[in-house]
Amino acid sequence: MISVQNLSKYFDQFKAVDDLTFDIGPGDIVGFLGPNGAGKSTTMKMLTGFLAPSSGNIEINGQNVAEHSKAIQQQIGYLPEGAPAYGDMTVYQFLHFIADIRKLRGKEKQARVAAVTDRLELHSVLNRPVENLSKGFKRRVGLAQAIIHDPAILILDEPTDGLDPNQKHQVRELIQGLSEDKTVIISTHILEEVAAVCNRVMIIAKGALQFDDTPGALQQRSRFYQSVSLTLSYAADISGLAELDGVADMEVDRKTGRVTLFPESGQPILPQVTEHIQLRRLPVEDLHVEQGRLDDVFREITTQQEVRG
Amino acid sequence: MRNIWIIARREFSSFFATPVAYVFIAIFLVLSGIFTFFIGNLFERGQADMLPFFNFHPWLYLFLVPAIAMRTWAEERKSGTIELLMTMPVSIGEAVLGKFLAAWAVLALALALTFPLWLTVTYLGAPDHGIIIAAYLGSWLMAGAFLAISMCMSALTKNQVVAFILAIVVCFLFVVSGSNIVLDAFQMWAGNAVIDTVASFSFLSHFESMAKGVLAMNDVGYFVIAIGVWLYASLIIIEQKKAD
Numbered sequence: 001m002i003s004v005q006n007l008s009k010y011f012d013q014f015k016a017v018d019d020l021t022f023d024i025g026p027g028d029i030v031g032f033l034g035p036n037g038a039g040k041s042t043t044m045k046m047l048t049g050f051l052a053p054s055s056g057n058i059e060i061n062g063q064n065v066a067e068h069s070k071a072i073q074q075q076i077g078y079l080p081e082g083a084p085a086y087g088d089m090t091v092y093q094f095l096h097f098i099a100d101i102r103k104l105r106g107k108e109k110q111a112r113v114a115a116v117t118d119r120l121e122l123h124s125v126l127n128r129p130v131e132n133l134s135k136g137f138k139r140r141v142g143l144a145q146a147i148i149h150d151p152a153i154l155i156l157d158e159p160t161d162g163l164d165p166n167q168k169h170q171v172r173e174l175i176q177g178l179s180e181d182k183t184v185i186i187s188t189h190i191l192e193e194v195a196a197v198c199n200r201v202m203i204i205a206k207g208a209l210q211f212d213d214t215p216g217a218l219q220q221r222s223r224f225y226q227s228v229s230l231t232l233s234y235a236a237d238i239s240g241l242a243e244l245d246g247v248a249d250m251e252v253d254r255k256t257g258r259v260t261l262f263p264e265s266g267q268p269i270l271p272q273v274t275e276h277i278q279l280r281r282l283p284v285e286d287l288h289v290e291q292g293r294l295d296d297v298f299r300e301i302t303t304q305q306e307v308r309g
Numbered sequence: 310m311r312n313i314w315i316i317a318r319r320e321f322s323s324f325f326a327t328p329v330a331y332v333f334i335a336i337f338l339v340l341s342g343i344f345t346f347f348i349g350n351l352f353e354r355g356q357a358d359m360l361p362f363f364n365f366h367p368w369l370y371l372f373l374v375p376a377i378a379m380r381t382w383a384e385e386r387k388s389g390t391i392e393l394l395m396t397m398p399v400s401i402g403e404a405v406l407g408k409f410l411a412a413w414a415v416l417a418l419a420l421a422l423t424f425p426l427w428l429t430v431t432y433l434g435a436p437d438h439g440i441i442i443a444a445y446l447g448s449w450l451m452a453g454a455f456l457a458i459s460m461c462m463s464a465l466t467k468n469q470v471v472a473f474i475l476a477i478v479v480c481f482l483f484v485v486s487g488s489n490i491v492l493d494a495f496q497m498w499a500g501n502a503v504i505d506t507v508a509s510f511s512f513l514s515h516f517e518s519m520a521k522g523v524l525a526m527n528d529v530g531y532f533v534i535a536i537g538v539w540l541y542a543s544l545i546i547i548e549q550k551k552a553d
Contacts (some may be wrong), residue, residue, distance in 0.1 A: 048396040051552050074398040086319070086391030088326040100315045101397045129326070301447075 001025055002047065002153065002183060007056035008149030009042050009207075016042045018207035019056070026152075026201075027180050031194035031201045031215070032187040039207040040187040043156050047185070048078045060153065065205050074103070077151035079159055083142030087131030091122055091141055094130055096146060102149040108117050116144040119174060135162040143171065147178075154184045160193060172197045175270070191294035205302040220266055221300075228273050229260040230287040240280060244272045259291075312399045316407025319412055319435050324377075330415050333377050333420065337419045340369055345426065357434025362426055363444045363520035367512055370455045375476030377415060378459030379469045381408050386467045395551055405544050407455075409460060409536075416452045420445060440522030447519025451512060451531040455480055457539035464543040464550070483535075487511030 002024040002206055009017040015038040034040050045051040047058060049069035058065040060072045085094055099109045125133055130141060140163055146154060149162065155205040159175075160168045168190075175184060175197050188194065194201050195215045203218075204209040211218065216266060219225050230239070239263055242250040246269045249262040263269040270289055277284050324330035341362060345351050349361025385391040394404060430436045458478035466472050487490055487508045497506050508514070515528045 045392070045552065050392055050396050070398045070400065073396055075398070078396045080396070081390060081391040082389055084393050086323065086390055087388065088323050089319070093322070097315065097319050098397070099336075101312065101399055103398070 001059075001061055001184075002195070003059040004047075005059075007043070007045060007046065007055045007058060008054050009039070009051065010054045010130060016207055017046070017053075020125075020204070020207075020209055022202065022209065022212060024183055024185065026183055029175065029198045029201050030185045030186070031198035032185055033189065033191070033194060033298065034187075034204040035189070038204050040204065040208075041157055044078075044185065045080075045154050045188060048076055048155055049073055050080075060299070067159050074149075075152050077146035077149065077154045079142045079146040079156045081157040083139045085130045085138065085141055085145065088129060089135070090129055094125045094141065095144060097144045099148055104149060112148050116148050119147075121170075122146045124268070136164060136167050139163055139171075140167070144172065147174075152182055154178065154182060156184070156186045158187055160190065160285070162189065168193070174248075203301050204299065206298065210301045218294060218297055220296045222292030222294070223262060223296065224260070224293070225291045225292035226266050226268055227260055227262045227290045228270055228287065229258055229290060230273075230284050231258050233283045233285045236282050238281070238282065240276060241273065244269065244276055246272060255284055312403040313407045313410065316399065316404055317410040319345045319375055319380075319416070320408050320411030323535075324411065324415050329342070329377065329380070330418075333373060333415065334419045334422060337369065337373055338422060340373075341365065341423055342426075351430075353374060357430050357436040359436070359441055359444065359521060360431055361428065362423070363448055366448045366520070367451065367516055370452050371477065371480050371484055375454060375459040375462070375473050376414070378412055378456055379463050379473040379476060381412065381460045382543070383466055383472045384479035386551075387469075387552075391547075400431070401498040401544050401547050401551075405460075405540055405547070409456065409540055411454055413449075413453050416456065417449055420449055420452070429436065437522070443522040443524050444520055447516065447522075447524060450529065451516050451519070454483075454512065454532045454535040455542075456540070457536045460485065461539045461543040461546065464546040484512045485511060487514045 007017055007020040008015070020043060020123060024135055032040050032043070033186050040053065046053050046062075047065070049065050049072060052066060063072055065072055080203070086097070088095065092113075093111050097107070099113055104112055117126065122137070122140060122144060125137050125141075127279065130240065133141065139159065143156070146156065154175075156175075160171050163171065172193065175186070178184065186198065198215055201211065201213060201215050201218050202209060211221075219252070234284055236250075238250075238259060241247065241259070244261075246264050246267050247261050248264040251260045251262070253260070261269060261273060268289070274287075276282075276288075325331075326453065344361040344365035345359075349365060351359075351361045356362065382391070395401070427436075427441060430441075431438075458479050459472075462476040462479060463469075465475065478530040482491060488511070492504055492508060495507055499507075509531075517529050518525055519528055
């Protein structure tokens with residue numbers, strides 16, 4: 001259980017984090033979104049006790065982070081931005097070092113090191129120095145380090161940055177495979193990732209919280225949510241589509257000829273549209289319902305702040 | 310306690326995973342040999358002691374210890390591993406001590422590897438072994454003070470070169486603070502008490518009797534306190550500036 005109240009952080013005059021208040025409970029997989037420089041990493045650094053807040057309060061499992069940082073850090077797994085690791089150590093040495101520091105001993109330590117090596121498929125690089133690894137492997141070593149003590153709270157700062165699509169998929173599976181009572185916070189600016197793994201989205205811009213809800217709710221914010229788009233194999237009279245019940249607007253892309261029908265207030269309009277198509281025998285060759293374009297919503301949420309500010 | 314040991318072990322093996330320790334030890338041995346035989350005239354003196362060897366240690370440490378200590382914190386900062394280390398359940402004090410002990414152990418190893426010189430002197434004459442052991446300990450203690458200063462300078466910056474130069478400058482001030490180079494700056498305006506205090510910080514004068522094998526309480530105490538103060542200073546600097 002993470003409870004953050006009125007958290008602010010200033011660097012000299014610059015306000016990096018502005019009065020954040022939120023609670024994160026067990027089982028929450030939070031996607032922490034925001035443009036670069038929005039304060040994501042700064043917030044994560046404060047959650048892990050690396051940075052001290054300028055004002056406000058962070059409590060983790062009922063303990064204040066500033067007062068009990070060592071006890072709290074034992075319960076947190078953290079992947080800092082850029083997945084830093086001691087470059088001169090081999091992966092094996094590095095994982096053992098982290099396990100030692102995390103107070104794992106004897107058989108338990110061996111088992112945990114073996115478990116994370118399996119999980120992140122690090123066998124082939126175990127005896128190579130970290131500095132000689134590819135970006136993808138470095139990131140995986142960073143992830144292995146973060147989960148080695150099976151923490152109740154996992155904080156990952158851009159875990160999939162620099163990974164190829166297969167590796168991204170692997171990391172998502174890893175996060176989904178964590179047991180259900182864990183708390184996970186992932187910062188990213190890849191929006192599909194949020195829809196794929198998170199059950200909660202928090203968007204911050206200019207240090208302030210702009211949005212806090214489920215990924216579904218984020219999609220509903222999109223103009224394209226539940227809209228129907230279709231293409232015709234040849235020109236036909238489509239004016240009737242715009243007149244249908246529940247259809248608020250129709251747009252035609254002049255280049256591709258794609259027709260998009262926007263619903264009123266997010267209601268499904270597919271039945272009316274298909275009925276109309278069948279009735280008029282429109283030559284439709286492709287038709288689908290859109291789920292909402294996250295990047296549009298993201299841009300809208302994060303830039304409206306700029307206009308106001 | 311365990312954390313200090315874990316960190317010290319990591320740091321120590323990291324010295325040997327990179328060429329740092331090997332280069333350091335090799336150069337230390339070569340330079341100490343040159344100083345002892347060519348400048349200190351060990352043979353020509355005709356005495357079975359190691360005074361020429363120990364007398365040059367402050368000057369040797371002045372350049373070599375900052376070189377081995379410069380990466381201590383600067384590199385952690387540059388590579389971002391400081392964030393990793395400081396979000397582990399390890400206190401800053403444990404990290405500072407662990408790093409210090411690891412580098413100090415490398416210095417001990419370098420000193421220990423000068424044993425052929427001791428064998429030579431023993432072969433040529435009948436030196437007082439107690440004096441030599443005491444002088445070795447004194448030299449190691451002084452090296453610790455150099456190390457604590459250099460590590461503190463490394464905590465100040467991300468840049469290893471800056472850390473190296475700062476460390477040399479500060480160490481140099483401490484080495485020569487008993488001489489006119491430093492004292493002249495105080496002569497004009499400060500009272501005798503101030504000048505005496507500044508002069509008493511001198512590594513050279515505290516090491517002088519140690520090199521002769523006399524481990525006086527005030528000299529030993531001085532270096533121990535110097536190590537403690539500078540390590541504490543690095544602890545505070547890291548606490549304040551770890552995220553910069």
